[in-house]
Amino acid sequence: MNLSWSDDHLTLREEYRQLGLQIAEARITVSEGFDYAGWQRLTDSGMWKRVIPPAYGGTGEDWWGFTAALEGLAMTIRTPELLLSIIAQAGMVRALMLYGSEDQKDRYLTAILNGAISATGIAEPGTGTDVRSIATQLTALGDGYRLVGSKYNIAHAPIADFIMVVTRVADGSKQNVALVLIDKGTPGLAHGEPDSKLGNRNLPTGPLYFDDVPVPSTQVLGQLGKGLQQLVTIISLGRAYYGLVALNLPTPFVTDALEYAARRKSFDSTIDNHQYIQKRLVDLTIGMERNRWMVYAALHQLFTHDPQALLSCSIAKLCSAQDFIDGALSLLKLYGSLGYHEGLISQLVKDALGFAAVGGTEEMHQKNIFNQILRLHGTPA
Ligand SMILES: Cc1cc2nc3c(=O)[nH]c(=O)nc-3n(C[C@H](O)[C@H](O)[C@H](O)COP(=O)(O)OP(=O)(O)OC[C@H]3O[C@@H](n4cnc5c(N)ncnc54)[C@H](O)[C@@H]3O)c2cc1C
Numbered sequence: 001m002n003l004s005w006s007d008d009h010l011t012l013r014e015e016y017r018q019l020g021l022q023i024a025e026a027r028i029t030v031s032e033g034f035d036y037a038g039w040q041r042l043t044d045s046g047m048w049k050r051v052i053p054p055a056y057g058g059t060g061e062d063w064w065g066f067t068a069a070l071e072g073l074a075m076t077i078r079t080p081e082l083l084l085s086i087i088a089q090a091g092m093v094r095a096l097m098l099y100g101s102e103d104q105k106d107r108y109l110t111a112i113l114n115g116a117i118s119a120t121g122i123a124e125p126g127t128g129t130d131v132r133s134i135a136t137q138l139t140a141l142g143d144g145y146r147l148v149g150s151k152y153n154i155a156h157a158p159i160a161d162f163i164m165v166v167t168r169v170a171d172g173s174k175q176n177v178a179l180v181l182i183d184k185g186t187p188g189l190a191h192g193e194p195d196s197k198l199g200n201r202n203l204p205t206g207p208l209y210f211d212d213v214p215v216p217s218t219q220v221l222g223q224l225g226k227g228l229q230q231l232v233t234i235i236s237l238g239r240a241y242y243g244l245v246a247l248n249l250p251t252p253f254v255t256d257a258l259e260y261a262a263r264r265k266s267f268d269s270t271i272d273n274h275q276y277i278q279k280r281l282v283d284l285t286i287g288m289e290r291n292r293w294m295v296y297a298a299l300h301q302l303f304t305h306d307p308q309a310l311l312s313c314s315i316a317k318l319c320s321a322q323d324f325i326d327g328a329l330s331l332l333k334l335y336g337s338l339g340y341h342e343g344l345i346s347q348l349v350k351d352a353l354g355f356a357a358v359g360g361t362e363e364m365h366q367k368n369i370f371n372q373i374l375r376l377h378g379t380p381a
Pocket residue numbers: 088119120121122123124127128129130152153154155156200203205354357358359360361362363364367
């Protein structure tokens with residue numbers, strides 16, 4: 001067992017910590033919307049190359065280097081949107097690497113290396129949490145298929161170059177799900193107005209509509225009918241990464257809060273001398289550190305195909321998201337009425353609340369954890 005980062009990974013994490021600072025700084029003067037400049041800087045930094053094999057233009061290192069880079073960014077960037085974009089795209093890379101045909105890998109991994117933005121459409125207006133009940137339908141027609149249905153709340157829906165859509169295959173069987181790849185501009189594909197959200201406003205989310213979209217059979221990802229099993233493997237990485245970014249995002253806010261508490265006076269002393277104030281930062285730090293090790297463990301299990309990985313990835317997401325929301329609220333309270341003014345702290349609260357739904361809700365993860373307990377104890381649900 002090795003519980004420390006290598007020197008190379010620490011150097012990489014520091015590089016991306018610096019890049020996160022620069023992206024956050026550059027963002028201040030830009031109006032609301034997707035951070036194309038930040039995205040380009042990430043692409044240029046070689047972030048995607050790390051997880052794409054040389055055969056498709058990358059350098060093909062393992063996911064740990066990518067993880068170190070993501071952690072470094074999350075430690076300084078202060079707002080989650082670009083991190084959520086990276087997580088969505090990382091899921092796409094994993095999907096292509098695990099299930100893509102040679103042609104799909106060649107086309108889409110190359111596109112990602114050139115800055116293309118992907119989306120993954122799972123949630124539907126009729127069913128978000130209950131993926132088994134999706135209504136989007138793929139029907140055989142001639143050599144290929146037609147796709148009919150809609151998705152909602154999809155990250156990058158208004159700007160994506162290509163989309164992985166989770167769909168039912170119209171053959172009457174309830175378990176019959178497929179993953180299909182749809183390119184921007186395909187006839188019948190449309191997106192709606194971007195959602196107006198409380199936070200994470202620079203991550204454009206929105207609905208997607210499929211009106212008889214032609215899907216050649218070469219656009220099916222992996223095995224037709226095995227979409228649900230494939231999806232579980234793909235989204236587990238995202239779950240651990242939502243945990244990773246949620247636990248690291250408060251980092252600079254802890255430094256700020258220490259400075260603020262050391263100068264703000266109340267009852268003849270600076271407030272950092274009050275144990276109730278200290279407890280806020282202690283609790284926040286306890287949450288961050290226990291989640292850090294849970295996330296590392298979950299990723300290790302995922303990368304080594306440990307059967308416990310699905311359980312651990314859900315625990316990592318659930319606990320980190322909850323601690324992030326609680327920690328952001330606690331920071332707001334530490335600043336008194338200043339925390340309630342429009343600014344970095346109130347923005348953190350708004351952004352943190354998005355983690356209650358992104359990557360699956362608390363109840364969904366509780367259900368998954370119970371199902372994994374049953375599975376690991378030999379009594380599948
Ligand atoms: C910033 C952001 C980005 C997102 N990006 C994407 C994306 O790229 N792709 C994508 O597919 N989705 C995305 N989502 C959507 C997200 O995955 C869904 O919001 C989530 O799965 C929950 O679905 P829902 O919102 O429809 O809630 P619902 O399923 O309607 O749930 C409503 C409430 O009921 C609870 N509930 C539902 N079923 C049960 C049950 N069986 N037992 C107990 N409680 C239950 C839920 O936990 C929740 O509290 C994103 C969401 C956000 C906020």
